[in-house]
Amino acid sequence: MPMVPKLKRAFTQLSARIGSAVSEPAARRRLNGRVLPANPSPFAVYFADTPEGRYQLLQWLAPLERLAVEGAAVTVLLSNASTARPIMDATTLPVQLCTTSAELESFVEGHRVQVIFYVNNNQANFTVLRLNGLVHVHLSHGESEKSSMVSNQLKAYDFAFIAGEASRSRIMAAVSRIDPHHLVEIGRPQLDFATQRADRSPDAVTVLYAPTWEGDSSQMAYGSLAEHGVGLCKALLADPRIRLIFRPHPKTGSLSAAHARARKRVEHLIRTAPAASASRTSVTDVSSDPIDLLAAADVVVADVSAMAMDAVGLGKPSVLLLPSAPPANGPASGQHRILDYVPAWHGVPAEAADLIVALANGGEPEQQAAFRDHVFGERCRGTGTQRFILASRELLGEGSVREPAS
Numbered sequence: 001m002p003m004v005p006k007l008k009r010a011f012t013q014l015s016a017r018i019g020s021a022v023s024e025p026a027a028r029r030r031l032n033g034r035v036l037p038a039n040p041s042p043f044a045v046y047f048a049d050t051p052e053g054r055y056q057l058l059q060w061l062a063p064l065e066r067l068a069v070e071g072a073a074v075t076v077l078l079s080n081a082s083t084a085r086p087i088m089d090a091t092t093l094p095v096q097l098c099t100t101s102a103e104l105e106s107f108v109e110g111h112r113v114q115v116i117f118y119v120n121n122n123q124a125n126f127t128v129l130r131l132n133g134l135v136h137v138h139l140s141h142g143e144s145e146k147s148s149m150v151s152n153q154l155k156a157y158d159f160a161f162i163a164g165e166a167s168r169s170r171i172m173a174a175v176s177r178i179d180p181h182h183l184v185e186i187g188r189p190q191l192d193f194a195t196q197r198a199d200r201s202p203d204a205v206t207v208l209y210a211p212t213w214e215g216d217s218s219q220m221a222y223g224s225l226a227e228h229g230v231g232l233c234k235a236l237l238a239d240p241r242i243r244l245i246f247r248p249h250p251k252t253g254s255l256s257a258a259h260a261r262a263r264k265r266v267e268h269l270i271r272t273a274p275a276a277s278a279s280r281t282s283v284t285d286v287s288s289d290p291i292d293l294l295a296a297a298d299v300v301v302a303d304v305s306a307m308a309m310d311a312v313g314l315g316k317p318s319v320l321l322l323p324s325a326p327p328a329n330g331p332a333s334g335q336h337r338i339l340d341y342v343p344a345w346h347g348v349p350a351e352a353a354d355l356i357v358a359l360a361n362g363g364e365p366e367q368q369a370a371f372r373d374h375v376f377g378e379r380c381r382g383t384g385t386q387r388f389i390l391a392s393r394e395l396l397g398e399g400s401v402r403e404p405a406s
Helices: 003-032 055-070 081-090 101-110 123-129 152-156 165-174 189-193 225-237 257-272 290-296 306-313 352-362 366-376 384-398
Strands: 043-047 074-078 095-097 115-118 135-138 159-162 183-185 205-210 242-246 299-302 318-321
Touching: 003 081, 003 095, 043 055, 055 074, 055 081, 055 189, 055 290, 055 384, 074 081, 074 101, 081 095, 101 123, 115 123, 115 384, 123 152, 135 384, 159 165, 159 384, 165 183, 165 366, 189 290, 189 306, 189 384, 205 225, 205 290, 205 352, 225 242, 225 257, 225 352, 242 257, 242 352, 290 306, 299 306, 299 352, 306 318, 306 366, 318 352
Parallel strands: 043 074, 043 115, 074 095, 115 135, 135 159, 159 183, 205 242, 205 299, 299 318
Antiparallel strands: none
């Protein structure tokens, strides 16, 4: 990694530690006013990231809340005090702050935790993974063909809950010596909670442009924003048939100045673009649930990312926008790649707006629907949450899971 990104990362990590320490007294005071975690609390989800990464946990809160109702009590365990406030604001689940190993171990033992979920591969997870007698389950925070989805770190967990056959095949091909019985297919529970937005435009094609971030290494450099984002958005904003929603990844620009500049440029273009009517006003939206934004779109333009896969899962006509030098050694090789089923642009074609309007008018392409079934299962919507609950409950009684019915 070049020196500048390394320095930025080191500064970010130091700032996170200082921010957590400063926020801790206020966070603990607020936690004292909330409902205490149930005892026992058979399930817990451990999250060690800063507020910047909270999107990884936020997307799992609705399925976890349903598990708490239909399965058994769930507690959110946070190690960063700065993250406590936004998570408390977002969930009815009890939240516990564990900034030290002693606090964490005391809670796990005192509340008889049996299963701990993880939504990422944060290095701090190993503070918890060393504990014996628990079932450690990796959930991830999306389904994609990024190299991070086939990390060798998956072997550190007792189970990995994955979306479907596409993920299983990808992992088995890339991660040597992993036990296939530890991969449990549950679909994508988040798709069950998609809601239709009231502000959906009745007289324009709504296009969601949702680029991923620049990544923290060349193996994760899937972002299109710095290279193609401004050109794409200029083309779409100039067409009166189209309403644009721009949803940059929460980490966009954190390591790349070029991505940060492109994000600001696109946001400026949207702010200053004339609108034919209120319902056609283009917007930058970083606060809404990304699943809801996908549900509001007629067409989705995304990079190789979880947003692209979720668009497929919701049956949204989609386009992949690829950087000119995508990662060369990622897992997106062999059969059944998203690139084989979804149109991919290596740049912004002159007729981009016309192509997108045609996609919207044509509905979900047949080949994309076939890929959706391969990724999430034939009945991907309305089943993921129940499959997640079933797989989780089985862990309490057996310490192992049967493959849930698809």
